[in-house]
Amino acid sequence: MKCEVAQENIVLVTYGELPDDRLASLEQHLGECEACSRELQALLAMHEELAVRPAPEPSPNLLTKSRMRLDEELDLMPAHGFLTRLRSNAFAWLGHIQSAPALVTLLVGIGFLGGNFLTRYEAAKQPGPAAPLVVMTNSANATIANINGVSQMPNSEIVQVSYNRLVPETVQGTLDDPQIRQLLLLGTKAATNNGVRTDSVALLAHECKAGHECADGPDGSGIRNGLLVSLRHDHNPAVRLKALEGLQPYVSEDESVRDALLEALMHDTSADVRIRAISMLEPVESDSSVRQVMRTVSTSDDNPYIRNVSTHALAGTADIQ
Numbered sequence: 001m002k003c004e005v006a007q008e009n010i011v012l013v014t015y016g017e018l019p020d021d022r023l024a025s026l027e028q029h030l031g032e033c034e035a036c037s038r039e040l041q042a043l044l045a046m047h048e049e050l051a052v053r054p055a056p057e058p059s060p061n062l063l064t065k066s067r068m069r070l071d072e073e074l075d076l077m078p079a080h081g082f083l084t085r086l087r088s089n090a091f092a093w094l095g096h097i098q099s100a101p102a103l104v105t106l107l108v109g110i111g112f113l114g115g116n117f118l119t120r121y122e123a124a125k126q127p128g129p130a131a132p133l134v135v136m137t138n139s140a141n142a143t144i145a146n147i148n149g150v151s152q153m154p155n156s157e158i159v160q161v162s163y164n165r166l167v168p169e170t171v172q173g174t175l176d177d178p179q180i181r182q183l184l185l186l187g188t189k190a191a192t193n194n195g196v197r198t199d200s201v202a203l204l205a206h207e208c209k210a211g212h213e214c215a216d217g218p219d220g221s222g223i224r225n226g227l228l229v230s231l232r233h234d235h236n237p238a239v240r241l242k243a244l245e246g247l248q249p250y251v252s253e254d255e256s257v258r259d260a261l262l263e264a265l266m267h268d269t270s271a272d273v274r275i276r277a278i279s280m281l282e283p284v285e286s287d288s289s290v291r292q293v294m295r296t297v298s299t300s301d302d303n304p305y306i307r308n309v310s311t312h313a314l315a316g317t318a319d320i321q
Contacts, residue, residue, distance in 0.1 A: 006029045144163050149196060151199070206246070228256065240264070240268065266296065
């Protein structure tokens with residue numbers, strides 16, 4: 001601190017008007033500068049001397065003359081400029097704000113809502129992730145507990161799968177990505193939500209119908225096997241119907257798919273699933289095992305429509321023979 005600034009602060013401290021944040025700097029300077037220290041001691045001594053003497057009261061005539069001269073000088077002052085009036089109005093507005101806490105709360109709330117809306121708008125305008133990049137929200141190594149969400153971006157092959165480990169996580173990538181496929185297969189079994197299982201099976205079935213890689217792996221863990229498991233064991237008819245859609249291209253060439261359709265025709269509790277299975281078996285109606293099942297269904301199924309369709313299918317195969 002320079003001596004000029006210190007002397008100004010000395011005057012303020014003698015009147016008790018020096019802010020606390022400047023007091024420490026002044027004390028440090030006084031400890032180093034003897035001249036300023038003597039200046040402070042002199043001012044304090046003068047104040048002590050004046051304090052013991054009574055202050056004379058000004059006469060009424062002196063006060064009246066002083067007020068008149070002050071009014072005359074104020075009248076002679078030039079008009080305030082634009083910046084001065086603006087500053088004065090700003091201080092006056094702040095004064096009104098301080099006296100109206102409800103208005104302050106309203107303005108703060110409007111500012112918060114406006115900022116939140118702007119943030120959401122900017123986030124919505126951000127470009128989507130580029131395929132086939134896989135983005136994970138949490139890369140911690142842990143056992144996957146279940147799949148709790150599946151969604152596909154409109155007009156895109158980008159699929160987002162939400163799953164649980166120790167904490168919820170999300171992975172994003174294309175349907176061709178092995179990790180996405182593995183999670184979708186897990187979603188057909190581990191998901192407790194019907195909608196998640198339906199979405200997982202629907203996406204896998206779409207891959208098979210589109211002619212993409214849909215073969216079983218060496219350990220029987222491929223997409224086709226996952227659809228067969230859903231057809232046989234999922235308790236939701238909507239999931240089983242989606243599994244049938246994915247298995248349709250393989251009815252003629254895959255005997256395990258054909259057997260699964262025959263099991264569904266015989267034992268599935270949903271009439272919609274059994275009807276769909278009959279229509280899918282049409283290309284292989286001449287197969288002996290298929291005709292045998294249809295004979296049984298044509299006489300024993302509870303649904304008259306299914307019995308009728310099975311009878312017509314058997315009649316068609318007889319004509320072929």
